[in-house]
Amino acid sequence: MGKLWVISIASISILLPFLCNAFSPESPTDRRLLVLLDDFAIKSSHSIYFNSLKSRGFDLEFKLADDPKIALQRYGQYLYDALILFCPSVERFGGSIDYAAIIDFVDSGHDLIIAADSNASDLIREVGNESGVEFDEDPSAMVIDHISYAVSETEGDHTLIASDDLIKSDVILGSKRIAAPILFRGIGHSLNPANNLVLKVLSASPSAYSANPKSKLSTPPTLIGSAISLVSIVQARNNARILITGTLSMFSNRFFRSGVQKAGSHTKHEKSGNEQFLTEISKWVFHERCHLKAVNVKHHKVGETDEPALYRINDELEYSVEIFEWSGTSWEPYVANDVQVQFYMMSPYVLKTMSHDKKGLYSTSFKVPDVYGVFQFKVEYQKLGYTSLSLSKQIPVRPYRHNEYERFIPAAYPYYGAAFSMMAGFFIFSFVHLYSK
């Protein structure tokens, strides 16, 4: 019996690193996902999406949103790296999850996918609001588009939209162009203009509007045209990523498999762009892409290798940093021409674009300004889609010491000459005065 104990403890301790292969700064891809559903039928009707996540190595845990046993954290440790809310109608979560718990979850750097729907509850709307989007307040409103709708034999109310107005960013949507339009049926949202972290990924066409398709319109709808966002993303300052959309059916097998033909166009696509779009964007949301890290921040005087404790004004210095991008499995060198370093004291004194060696090493050299004080080397790198890099390193700059000034100034030669000729005269004079008769 005792032997069994030892063996089991030993095996657990060996397995422990593998059991804990969760989110860490070293491998930022999420691993454990909690999927909250309104109904288990969604698990089967949206299985292609879930299976694509599973095949990429995610552990999905499906729970009903009102399951009394769900929790995001235990003993202060988060149990999941990301949360998928496929429960648009939930009024109150079960267990220890509530609105504040979700906000805390994101605030601690975890990712979130929110799918609302035409019957979205106040709770889901609030979570959306906190993320910087506002869903249409009218609960029966849907996005309608009478011009760029998806042609369908069976559905004629033009709420099934074929949208292809995607954000122009390869890093978010992958390098392969999404050729087929994306099917959407659900509610629209608008972005909070004061929030500059939220981005429209898929927007509605200029002819779209958000209204109840079954009732007449007497007042103008609040959401109209390309201001309507169908799918939005947020990258928080702590690099937590959020995907917000007003539809659950967009993720469904039916939309994934369905062919699509946009009204007014003659090309009929065999398959909608939903699968490609949602797979690519989930790679982004779960940090399989566009996650940067900066290591080996170094600076030193030109010609030296050691990092000084402080610089003197007018020193020539070299600054270098290595930047890598996470590719889902390994850290690859990041190549870009817009990484800038600032030499900063209250405002940047020097701002310089760094050159790179294509292996991730960015470096530059410049002369320390002739202002002394406590400066910072700052790299504030923000690029559409990428996690932001914010490095700062404090470094004092001192003025010249008294003996570092120039000592033999030519312009002062007359004064030197005068002093020394005076001294020579005095020496001679001392003889003449004492001994002359």
Added chain:
Amino acid sequence: MARILARFLVLLLVVSICEAAPLFQPISDSHRSAALELFTLDHGSFKSLEETYEALRTFQILGIEKKPDVTAAACHSISETVGSLSSTPKDLFYALKANSIAECKIHAKASKGIISSLNSAVSGSSSLLDFYYSVGGLVLIKDQSSKDDLQLADAEGVFRSVKAFSQSDGRWRYSSNNLESSAFAAGIALETLAGIVSLASSELDQSLISTLKNDISKLFDSIEKYGDGTLYFDDKLVDGYEYKGPLSATSSVLRGLTAFAAVTTGNIDLPRDKMLGLAKFFLGIGVPGDAKDFFYQIDACACLDSNRVSIPLILSLPAAVLSLTKKDSLKVRVATVLGSNAPPLTVKLVGVFSSVSKDASLVESQELKFDQGSGLHILNDLLEIIDVGSYTFVFEVVLQEPDDEKVYVTGSQTKVPIFVTGLVRIENSEIVVLDSDLGSVESQSKLDLTAKNAVSLSANHLQKMRLSFRLTTPRGLAFKPHQAFLKLRHESKVEHIFVVGNSGKHFEIVLNFLGLVEKFFYLSGKYDMEFTVGDSAMENSFLVAIGYIELDLPQAPEKATRPPLQAIDPYTRYGPKAEITHIFRAPEKRPPQELSLAFLGLTILPLLGFFIGLLRLGVNMKNFPSKPVPAAFAFLFHVGIGAVLLLYVFFWLKLDLFQTLKVLGFLVVFLVFIGHRILSHLAAASAKLKSA
């Protein structure tokens, strides 16, 4: 309960979202392609015999020809399971089930062994599932080997012991010590009992059968319902018990019912609409993405298609969007859930109701023509009497043979939402700027709303702008589109939207700028105008740029509301910033070096003059002490002065103040001592001279 109910409402919504029109389509080709995707092989075979059976059964029901060939692998594992003595009844059951489709050869000796082991399993069973597997196994053996002599020894006793699990509400328990009853177990129990009936050597007691029939109708009383007439069974979600969901429970009940109905004589008294409701449930879920759910759906549909109680017929439309311009005809298909053809019947269009006014039917009741070739019921000339818009069509299915009424169930009336689309004519569109008080026309332009316009207007806050047009349907009636928006966009991207109202065919909007000044945030300047008209029934919905209007609005007062914040373009928000280089202080201006050197030369001149003066005066050293001791002091005194001066030179060249002072301290002490000796000597000498 409320929670569970709420969840099902959600399921319904999910369903209704996936299948937007509440129109149920029979199993179609999308199911066939999905089946091939879902049932995938793992190294040439399925994971378990259960899965093998489910796959084979699904392929069989759907009639898929191009299925993956698994017979050899399946036969291998079937014969292995059957031949092994350690196989549990469950394994044997699924092996035999798979074999009923794969049709492998089972050794006679092996089958004898199974019979005996299953027979002993029946007598040793204590739970419902034990009975289910062992009895089911025996039934399968009987079917496959056509051994008519295979019988249960004490069929009635077994029947009673299975019946003991039943509950008063028609549900069943899994075992006697499990208190939870479920509909899923009820289905299993019915299937088991049907097996016992078919295995019984003699006719069973009719009272047993009739109580069971009673149980079934009780079970159907507890059926759950959605708003659209969809029915299903569900089990309560209980902790510690594997919740399978409504799909498996409903499928299980249907399977049990079909099996039981097949072995008993006489009617099972069930409301006929319930079978239709169940059919709608299975068709409403679309294509499940899970192999198990898929099997449940298809298997249940097969049960619905071939049961003895009543076979539901589903009315569906290949197209619910009919175009007047393409002259589409109204087509209706009536089929069973699996899509096989219905018996001879007629489809009647009972009424057509507009979605706006639901009072009276727009057309008279009429019969649809049956087209033998396509199997569709067609109405061709309907669209000539109906205008564009969205309607609800009400159909009624009437079976031609009275005998079919007992076999099939059609439901009373089927309501189908239909969209009739067509081209809407746009005429007399014009845009006018009016003077406010007189109403006189300032400027007027005709618009062509099918193409981009480039109208340029200008107005001040005392004027009005009027946009007007006419819309008529293909049949010359007034048409009110859902979307008729005029959008004004200021240069600063502030947008204003106005809904264009109508009176009959005539649409008009008047913008009185005086009243709009505040709404426009007092922003003068160029406003781009865009006009959108769209409706689901309109094939020529359009979004057209009209041009612009230059507005001259008064200055904003102090307290006027500011225009709302506009979102920043994400493409410009990021990207590199402009480089900053520090501007260093310029060094101080200095005279040229030559000038300094020239002045250096000038500073030497007084010293030269001093030398020349000394020579001219004829200085001499006659006073220098002649005695050796004072001479040595004199010499040292001047060396000391020289050393101090030299120290100054060094101070200038390299030494710092502290080093200099240190050395100077020693020199000063030395000089004071030496200087005192020589100076007092010289003073004494000069005093002696004076007194002499």
